[in-house]
Amino acid sequence: QVQLQxxxxxxxxxxxxxxxxxxxxxxxxxxxxxxxxxxxQPPGKGLExxxxxAYSGSTYYSPSLKSxxxxxxxxxxxxxxxxxxxxxxxxxxxxxxARWYRGYDYWGQGTQVTVSS
Numbered sequence: 022q023v024q025l026q027x028x029x030x031x032x033x034x035x036x037x038x039x040x041x042x043x044x045x046x047x048x049x050x051x052x053x054x055x056x057x058x059x060x061x062q063p064p065g066k067g068l069e070x071x072x073x074x075a076y077s078g079s080t081y082y083s084p085s086l087k088s089x090x091x092x093x094x095x096x097x098x099x100x101x102x103x104x105x106x107x108x109x110x111x112x113x114x115x116x117x118x119a120r121w122y123r124g125y126d127y128w129g130q131g132t133q134v135t136v137s138s
Contacts, residue, residue: 043118
C-alpha cells in the first residue's frame with residue numbers, strides 16, 4: 022500500500038519561500054512510470070495542479086506558477102519537495118502531494134499552509 026505524507030510549516034510570512042516535503046512509503050519514487058505531483062486547494066476554490074516530478078527526475082510546472090515553483094527529490098529518502106517563492110496570502114491553501122499513473126491513484130492527507138504576517 023502506497024502512502025504519501027506531506028510535511029512542512031503551517032504558517033509562512035508574505036514574500037518568504039514555502040517549502041513542503043512529501044514522504045512516500047510502500048513504493049519508490051523512481052519506479053517507471055509514475056509522476057509525483059503537488060496540488061493545492063485554496064479556501065472556497067477548486068484543485069489547482071502546481072507541478073510534478075517524474076520517475077526519471079524530469080520536472081513539469083503549471084505555466085501560471087512556473088516562475089515561482091521548484092520541485093526536487095531525494096531518492097535516498099524517497100521524498101520529493103515543493104518550493105514556492107515570494108508567497109502572498111493568495112497562496113494560502115491546503116497542499117496535497119499525489120501519485121499519477123493514468124490518473125491520480127494515491128494522495129496525501131493534505132497540509133494547511135497559511136500565508137500571513
